[in-house]
Amino acid sequence: MDWTAEAIERLRALWAEGHSTAEIGRRMGVSKNAVVGKAHRLNLPARPSPIRRETLAERPAQATTPRLPRAAGPAPRSTLAPAASGSTAPVAAASGVVRAFPRLSAMRSCCWPIGEPGTPEFRFCSAEAASGKPYCSQHAAVAYVKARDRREDAA
Known part of the structure; x- marks a missing residue:
């Protein structure tokens, strides 16, 4: 125009x-x-925002609950896991026997989940974890798949 x-x-x-x-x-x-x-x-005066904003004086007094400071560090992986480090959580092994799932111990077991969480059948694989991995060699082969070269798909 x-x-x-x-x-x-x-x-x-x-x-x-x-x-x-x-x-x-x-x-x-x-x-x-x-x-x-x-x-x-044209440097015309700014317009008020169409979004209605309340000032602090206009806001009704609300009962505020004090917020607790968050703990430093990463969030826990699961609400089912105990908060204390070095503790154990009972987990059903493949044989159906409940065993303590070791945390931060020298012998590391596979963390591959088996079954539906929250059901009695849920458990973790109890095989020894591969070095430097959280899973046994069988589950690591499933979890860590190399990306295919896309040039092979081009025709």
């Missing part, structure tokens, strides 16, 4: 009347963004 002197004066008048940018655009036959851009270039 060519912003003629007449169009600019009309924009200034509608702006001063307090119309929204969308309404000014409709009345002038231009887009809202054209109105916003031209108003910016």
Whole structure:
């Protein structure tokens, strides 16, 4: 659109009347963004936000509950796991016997979950974990799959 002197004066008048940018655009036959851009270039006064904001004085007094400081460090992996480090959580082994799942011990067992969490059948694989991995070699082969070269798929 060519912003003629007449169009600019009309924009200034509608702006001063307090119309929204969308309404000014409709009345002038231009887009809202054209109105916003031209108003910016003309340094017209800023408009109040259409989003209603309450000031602190206007807000009703609310009962606030004190927030406890969060513990430093990573969040726990599961709400079922005990919070104390070095503790054990009972877990059913493959044989159906409940065993203590070692945490931070020298012998590491596979952490592969088996079954549906929350059911009595849920357990972890009890095989010895591969060095540097949280899973046994069988489950590590499933968990860590090399990405295929996409050039092989191109034809």
